[in-house]
Amino acid sequence: MLKNKIKKLLVASLLxxxxxxxxxxxxxxxxxxxxKDSKGDKLTAKQMLFRExxxxxxxxxxxxxxxxxxxxxxxxxxxxxxxxxVNDARRLGRIEEVAPRTWMLYLPIVNAVLFETDEGLILVxxxxxxxxxxxxxxxxxxxxxxxxxxxxxxxxxxxxxxxxALMENKPQVISQKELPKCFDRYYQQRGSLAKYLGQPLSSLxxxxxxxxxxxxxxDKKLTITVGGExxxxxxxxxxxxDQLYVYAPNRDAIATADYYQGFLPxxxxxxxxxxxxxxxxxxxxxxxxxNPTLLLPAHGLAIKDPALIKENLTVLANALNYIVEHTxxxxxxxxxxxxxxxxxxxxxxxxxxxxxxxxxxxxxDISKMVIKLHTGWWDDIPSHWxxxxxxxxxxxxxxxxxxxxxxAKRARELAPTDIKMxxxxxDYLWYSQPENPKVQELLxxxxxxxxxxxxxxxxxxxxxxxxxxxxxxxQLEQKS
Numbered sequence: 001m002l003k004n005k006i007k008k009l010l011v012a013s014l015l016x017x018x019x020x021x022x023x024x025x026x027x028x029x030x031x032x033x034x035x036k037d038s039k040g041d042k043l044t045a046k047q048m049l050f051r052e053x054x055x056x057x058x059x060x061x062x063x064x065x066x067x068x069x070x071x072x073x074x075x076x077x078x079x080x081x082x083x084x085x086v087n088d089a090r091r092l093g094r095i096e097e098v099a100p101r102t103w104m105l106y107l108p109i110v111n112a113v114l115f116e117t118d119e120g121l122i123l124v125x126x127x128x129x130x131x132x133x134x135x136x137x138x139x140x141x142x143x144x145x146x147x148x149x150x151x152x153x154x155x156x157x158x159x160x161x162x163x164x165a166l167m168e169n170k171p172q173v174i175s176q177k178e179l180p181k182c183f184d185r186y187y188q189q190r191g192s193l194a195k196y197l198g199q200p201l202s203s204l205x206x207x208x209x210x211x212x213x214x215x216x217x218x219d220k221k222l223t224i225t226v227g228g229e230x231x232x233x234x235x236x237x238x239x240x241x242d243q244l245y246v247y248a249p250n251r252d253a254i255a256t257a258d259y260y261q262g263f264l265p266x267x268x269x270x271x272x273x274x275x276x277x278x279x280x281x282x283x284x285x286x287x288x289x290x291n292p293t294l295l296l297p298a299h300g301l302a303i304k305d306p307a308l309i310k311e312n313l314t315v316l317a318n319a320l321n322y323i324v325e326h327t328x329x330x331x332x333x334x335x336x337x338x339x340x341x342x343x344x345x346x347x348x349x350x351x352x353x354x355x356x357x358x359x360x361x362x363x364x365d366i367s368k369m370v371i372k373l374h375t376g377w378w379d380d381i382p383s384h385w386x387x388x389x390x391x392x393x394x395x396x397x398x399x400x401x402x403x404x405x406x407x408a409k410r411a412r413e414l415a416p417t418d419i420k421m422x423x424x425x426x427d428y429l430w431y432s433q434p435e436n437p438k439v440q441e442l443l444x445x446x447x448x449x450x451x452x453x454x455x456x457x458x459x460x461x462x463x464x465x466x467x468x469x470x471x472x473x474x475q476l477e478q479k480s
Contacts, residue, residue: 045469045472046472048472049444049465049468049469049472055452056461057072059452059456060075060465062359062458066299066300066360067261067263067297067301068107068108068109068111068299069092069106069107069108071085071088071092071109073085073087073088073130074088074089074108074109074128074130074131075109076198076199076200077199077200078109078128078129078157078158078161078197078199079157079199079200079204079205080129080130080200080203081129081132085129085130086130086133086134088108088130089107089108089128089130089133090133090134090137092107093106093107093131094138095114095138095139095142096302098294098302099251099253101116102114102116102248102251102253103116103142104301104302105135107131108131109128110125110131110158110159110299111125111296111298111300112126112127112135112298113125113255113296114139115251116142116143116145117148117226117227117228118227119148119226119227119228120148120149120169120226120227121139121143121145121146121147121149122147122149122150122151122226123135123139123147123150123151123166123171124151124153125151125153125160125257126159126160126162127158127161128158128162129161130162131162132161132162132163132165132166133165134162135162136166146168146169147166147168147169147171148169148171148172148227149171149173150166150172150173151173151174151233151244151246152173152174152175153244153255153258153298154176154179154182154238154239154240154257154258155175155182155186155240155242156239156240159257159258159298160183160212172216173216174214174218174222174224174233175216175217175242175244176217176218176219176235176242176243177219178240178242179214179217179242180214181242182240182241182242183208183213186205186210187205187207187208190205190206191204196271196272198462198466218233219235220235221233221234221235229248230248230249231246232246232247232248232249233246234246234247236279236282236283236286237280238257238258238276238279238280239258239259239265239267239280240273240275241274241276243257243283244257245257245283245287249290252290252293252294253292253294253295253296254287254290254294254295255296255298256287256295256297256298257298258298259283259284259287260284260287260297260312260313260355261298261300262297262301262355263300263355263357263359264356264357264360264362264363265360265361266360267280267361267369268361268362268364268368269360269365270365270369271459271463274369274372274373275369276373277323277369277370278321278324278370280320281316281318281320281324284314284316284317284320287313288309288310288314288317291310292306292309293306293309294309295309295312295313312355315350316355316356319350319356319363320366322346322347322350323366323367323370326343326344327340327367327371328370328374331371331375336379337371337379338380341364341365341368342364344363344364358455358457359457360457360458360459361457361458361459365457365459390431391431394427394428394432395433397428397432398428398429398432401428404433404436404439405438407425407428407429408425408426408429408438410425411446412442412445415449419446419450419453423447423450426442426447430442430467430471434471434474435474435478437475437478440472440474441471441475443471444468444471444472447464447465447467448468450464451464
């Protein structure tokens with residue numbers, strides 16, 4: 001019963017209201033449980049956390065915007081089309097001509113690219129669900145030509161789910177051949193994806209009818225000619241196994257998809273399907289070899305400096321290759337898997353380069369993705385092959401340590417100087433005794449410190465926030 005209530009609260013009230021509230025930081029849960037917003041509606045646990053700790057949303061937004069504008073309404077329901085999300089897409093979306101007959105469409109979180117030809121328009125990616133109408137309006141503001149072709153660079157929802165609003169002239173829709181299978185997974189595994197994407201289950205697609213599938217697919221390379229101009233589609237596994245980029249040789253321009261993101265890319269996401277850092281690097285080096293004068297990324301700003309383009313693509317490729325080769329070398333030495341990422345130290349020329357800024361994942365996360373690609377699920381520790389239940393393990397550890405109060409006290413002592421160890425101690429308590437009010441309070445306190453700590457990346461923050469919401473939910477249930 002309690003489990004079902006927690007699930008309902010976790011997916012409820014996706015928007016964070018902006019009505020003013022006044023209460024002391026760390027107010028007790030009895031006080032919090034009676035708080036209401038300006039409309040008189042009782043706040044959810046999620047809203048309370050963000051209201052009590054405004055720095056949390058700011059921290060998530062820094063990396064979660066992917067180099068663009070951040071919209072909470074879109075980020076927390078990227079499959080949906082709420083009124084607020086649609087309004088945010090319209091308000092924050094803009095179109096910029098970056099070269100003759102070439103535009104960047106800057107939307108919350110993601111970009112799309114528009115090429116105009118004599119025969120019609122080529123649109124590279126279509127944003128998320130709520131962005132469909134905004135994209136349509138932005139295109140009409142610069143061209144009266146019909147959309148001739150839509151190209152999906154890969155299957156992710158922020159690149160493909162706005163197509164529903166753009167099919168008036170029945171354009172051809174092109175993708176790499178593996179993309180339809182990815183679309184199928186969205187509705188076949190909707191429960192799992194809702195969990196790992198952090199999205200409300202109610203918004204996840206239910207059938208094929210919720211997508212606009214490609215009308216044409218290809219494997220490695222495809223050249224299309226529209227209005228007498230060639231556009232080359234080149235596929236390399238990277239963030240997905242269906243990813244491609246678009247090279248427009250007549251314009252010296254490349255629409256990079258998610259291969260280039262302006263920061264250390266999302267190549268090591270522990271909550272997503274397998275990613276391919278080595279082949280990702282191959283795509284980047286191939287792009288650099290074309291010496292483009294215009295780079296059009298799916299996240300971040302367009303780049304018009306040829307020297308900077310070549311440098312950024314090459315440095316990113318070399319850094320990814322360094323991570324791959326280092327990780328494989330340690331595997332070949334027989335090093336235990338959990339020890340390998342900690343041995344990875346990027347050379348200075350990579351670590352300090354702006355295009356490798358760590359904000360969403362870390363080099364160590366990417367190393368873990370390489371390990372996942374080349375080995376099985378076992379982590380090399382014999383007792384972990386058929387382990388005792390985690391709850392039982394942690395209960396025994398807490399018992400041996402002397403109980404909840406002693407472990408909690410030590411976690412608080414360690415937090416200022418060793419937050420990672422403090423998190424482990426907190427987890428021993430949380431996963432063995434989540435019903436204990438002292439444990440709930442400690443988890444919110446220690447996890448908050450980790451989210452706000454310098455160097456915590458976005459994906460790590462999201463994981464802590466999810467457990468903080470569970471703890472707050474339990475507090476409210478116990479006080480009601």
